[in-house]
Amino acid sequence: MDVHQILLDKVTALLKQHDAAFAVQDVKGIMKTYVSGPQIFLMGTGPGEIYRGTEGVEGAYNLFCTKFEKGTVEFNYNWVSAGSIGDLAWFAAEYTIKGNVSGETKELELNVSGTLQKQKGKWSILAMHFSRLGVMAEPNGPKP
16 A cells, blocks of 8 residues: 555544544543644634634534534535645645534535644644634634
8 A cells, every 4th residue: 555545544534533532522532632732723614713722613613513413414525635745744634524404414515634643653733724614705704
């Protein structure tokens, strides 16, 4: 297997670990996919959607996880791309999140990109950016 495919498989596995924890609203599990430390961040689409450090990122996920009913969330990837140099890697993905909100099935299309850092032989998320497709077309602007 070529080196690029091995990296892509590891990045995809990390994203799926993140998504599985998100689906069951396991914020501690989500945080295990991140590098530990104050340098991490999560950034969304619009103004004010910047979450810095462990406390900020964890707080964002506490909010995001409650948007969907627990155990109803599915992630479907259209594509994932990744590259690396040394102990740093980057990824980009396009996917759909589908889940129940107040008893109704909702679907969000997202673009996600990020930077990973290898620590003790394991890739972890250092920074992630998500962008909701078509968010600027919403009447009241972006919502997390």
